[in-house]
Amino acid sequence: MKEKVKDLINQINLVSEELISLKFSSIINIMEVCGTHTMAIARYGISQLLPKNINLISGPGCPVCVTPTEDIDQIIEIVKNYNVTIYTFGDMIRVPGSQSSLQEQKSMGKKITVCYSPMDALEYAKYHPNENILFLAIGFETTAPLTAIVIKKAKENKIKNFYIYSMHKIVPPALEMLLKDNLTNIKGFLLPGHVSAIIGSKPYNFIAEKYNTPGVISGFEPESILKSILMILTLLKNKKAKILVEYNLVVKENGNIKAIQYLEDVFLPTDSVWRGIGIIKKSGLDLKDEYSQFNAKSIFPVKQLKPINLDECECECGNILKGLKRPTQCKNFKNKCTPYNPLGPCMVSSEGACAAYFKYDIK
Amino acid sequence: MCLAIPAKILTINDDEAEVESFGVKKNINISLIQNVKVGDYVIVHAGFAIQTIDASEAEITLSYWKDYFSQNEIFQTETLSDNNNLKKNNY
Ligand code: SF4
Numbered sequence: 001m002k003e004k005v006k007d008l009i010n011q012i013n014l015v016s017e018e019l020i021s022l023k024f025s026s027i028i029n030i031m032e033v034c035g036t037h038t039m040a041i042a043r044y045g046i047s048q049l050l051p052k053n054i055n056l057i058s059g060p061g062c063p064v065c066v067t068p069t070e071d072i073d074q075i076i077e078i079v080k081n082y083n084v085t086i087y088t089f090g091d092m093i094r095v096p097g098s099q100s101s102l103q104e105q106k107s108m109g110k111k112i113t114v115c116y117s118p119m120d121a122l123e124y125a126k127y128h129p130n131e132n133i134l135f136l137a138i139g140f141e142t143t144a145p146l147t148a149i150v151i152k153k154a155k156e157n158k159i160k161n162f163y164i165y166s167m168h169k170i171v172p173p174a175l176e177m178l179l180k181d182n183l184t185n186i187k188g189f190l191l192p193g194h195v196s197a198i199i200g201s202k203p204y205n206f207i208a209e210k211y212n213t214p215g216v217i218s219g220f221e222p223e224s225i226l227k228s229i230l231m232i233l234t235l236l237k238n239k240k241a242k243i244l245v246e247y248n249l250v251v252k253e254n255g256n257i258k259a260i261q262y263l264e265d266v267f268l269p270t271d272s273v274w275r276g277i278g279i280i281k282k283s284g285l286d287l288k289d290e291y292s293q294f295n296a297k298s299i300f301p302v303k304q305l306k307p308i309n310l311d312e313c314e315c316e317c318g319n320i321l322k323g324l325k326r327p328t329q330c331k332n333f334k335n336k337c338t339p340y341n342p343l344g345p346c347m348v349s350s351e352g353a354c355a356a357y358f359k360y361d362i363k
Numbered sequence: 364m365c366l367a368i369p370a371k372i373l374t375i376n377d378d379e380a381e382v383e384s385f386g387v388k389k390n391i392n393i394s395l396i397q398n399v400k401v402g403d404y405v406i407v408h409a410g411f412a413i414q415t416i417d418a419s420e421a422e423i424t425l426s427y428w429k430d431y432f433s434q435n436e437i438f439q440t441e442t443l444s445d446n447n448n449l450k451k452n453n454y
Contacts, residue, residue, distance in 0.1 A: 036366060089409070116409060118409065118410070119392060119410050119411075121408070142408055145448060148410055149392065149394060149411070167430070194367045194408060197413055222427075256395055256414055258395050258396075259393075259395045259413065262395070351366075356395045
């Protein structure tokens with residue numbers, strides 16, 4: 001295996017030198033948009049293996065990290081005002097809202113349960129008909145179909161005490177937003193493996209066609225990531241903007257058709273707020289009207305809280321998610337903000353860039 | 364939280380299957396997968412199979428994940444839940 005890595009690095013060095021001699025931009029920014037890639041890149045020190053002109057930056061690839069403070073605040077309002085039992089994935093409970101966190105609410109006696117699967121929440125609801133179960137539905141296209149299945153099952157089984165608060169988001173519109181602004185000067189994308197297992201490679205074609213930028217859907221082992229980087233550099237050298245699939249044993253051009261069908265049956269794309277980026281048109285998923293009986297946003301109305309002015313917070317997650325800053329450029333990193341006492345979601349989630357930089361001591 | 368890990372199918376019962384990875388067995392939902400059979404590998408995310416994966420590729424991926432996590436972390440990732448004693452899914 002080590003030989004393979006060495007060989008890939010040699011090839012990357014060669015292509016990068018060719019790019020330099022072709023007077024291609026002096027720094028080549030490649031953005032990864034998948035928390036699992038962020039973790040693997042940090043864990044295996046992949047950035048340090050690459051030539052100096054190749055710069056890997058983390059983008060909005062972690063669902064917990066891109067969730068805006070408003071959503072946390074809204075959920076806490078629901079918890080305070082209604083008798084609900086929250087079911088949530090573990091990361092969410094430590095994300096600070098503007099006043100409190102779910103963890104704090106839990107320590108104050110609110111019913112908040114960490115679960116592994118949305119199915120756990122539905123199961124609990126089924127056997128506890130006197131409790132209102134609210135599942136915090138978060139995640140990209142990898143996770144949203146699972147929520148869709150659970151909602152359909154809830155309807156089929158006439159379960160009346162199960163609700164979701166949808167924070168699901170879809171990835172391609174966020175990439176388009178980043179390319180439109182192009183503040184980060186992204187030359188290529190390392191595209192997410194498991195989001196793409198669901199949606200396939202086609203929804204990314206606009207990246208190449210409209211923005212003349214290549215992208216490679218990558219697996220998660222170091223070899224896969226290096227191979228994908230080599231593929232991106234080769235495309236750049238040959239001036240070919242294309243979307244290629246390195247993770248081709250799992251990702252099909254058309255994705256998982258059944259999963260896409262579930263998504264279309266249950267959800268409707270809506271405008272959605274991404275932390276640090278703002279509103280992105282049709283980048284969120286909300287329940288269709290025919291499933292409105294499960295929609296916590298309408299069943300448990302709470303007063304709309306003022307959106308948080310990100311400039312007033314001391315957390316740089318917003319800039320980190322856009323690839324404008326590195327965690328080490330945040331003044332709180334490692335002193336006021338650590339995984340034990342996180343100030344922002346990028347430090348809470350194990351897939352966040354700040355947590356990865358902290359854990360693997362990246363400078 | 365997007366973590367998705369290969370697992371081997373041990374038994375199938377309708378749209379449910381018992382799978383195993385890293386020696387941990389659990390029940391997952393397989394309704395997103397077509398034509399899956401015992402012995403196949405699937406990629407599991409939050410209690411659901413999201414795609415099939417070739418057996419040899421699954422073995423390579425699994426050995427990486429094993430290297431990646433300490434045993435402790437695998438345990439946490441795979442069982443991170445406040446109530447593991449839920450009744451078995453029986454929809
Ligand atoms: S180090 Fe902490 S405060 Fe700074 S950007 Fe990361 S999460 Fe926010």
